[in-house]
């Protein structure tokens with residue numbers, strides 16, 4: 066579903082941050098992306114979301130070479146991907162409920178068809194009491210859970226989550242991990258960037274380890 070071949074990336078005239086990355090993300094697979102701080106995890110997530118283009122090599126997303134995809138088609142391809150950014154990127158003028166419902170609204174779905182699903186998911190991530198508030202009054206951990214709910218609500222083909230448990234306590238981290246494994250069971254390919262070893266030890270999943278811009282994969 067996603068294919069990288071000899072991919073390299075540098076920012077501006079700087080050194081290569083990612084080097085010679087060759088790997089596949091198969092349909093329905095589950096993988097952790099890990100490595101020391103500054104190794105390039107967020108950069109790789111941005112390549113996977115097509116918000117950065119590689120400076121060399123080939124990337125195929127859903128069978129298409131991203132170098133030749135017209136810019137106006139990218140938003141459509143990105144809709145097949147759920148993403149949790151490290152900085153959450155919630156819309157501050159919309160309530161928790163509206164933020165989570167947004168991907169469904171963008172698709173033109175009728176609110177009556179999804180309202181109860183959105184509320185159920187918000188309850189599952191512990192935000193049942195925060196449904197009608199605006200993001201600026203939420204804590205960091207609450208914002209993170211809204212961002213996760215928004216990424217999951219439409220059962221994307223791929224889920225990319227950058228440190229999705231970085232702001233929550235261990236029981237909530239386990240609960241969120243259960244949500245990711247359940248989504249994966251339903252067919253979504255999941256990529257979770259994390260430093261959290263105890264989290265990784267809970268799932269028998271592929272580990273993609275970035276060190277100094279190079280990738281090692283342990284199946």
Ligand SMILES: Nc1ncnc2c1ncn2[C@@H]1O[C@H](COP(=O)(O)OP(=O)(O)OP(=O)(O)O)[C@@H](O)[C@H]1O
Pocket residue numbers: 076079082100101102103104105106107108109
């Ligand atoms: N916009 C940018 N311009 C220039 N250099 C950048 C930019 N973003 C990241 N870098 C550099 O690229 C390297 C990889 O950064 P990246 O954020 O991808 O690492 P990371 O593994 O996600 O780190 P962390 O675990 O601390 O979040 C770092 O050396 C960083 O300084």
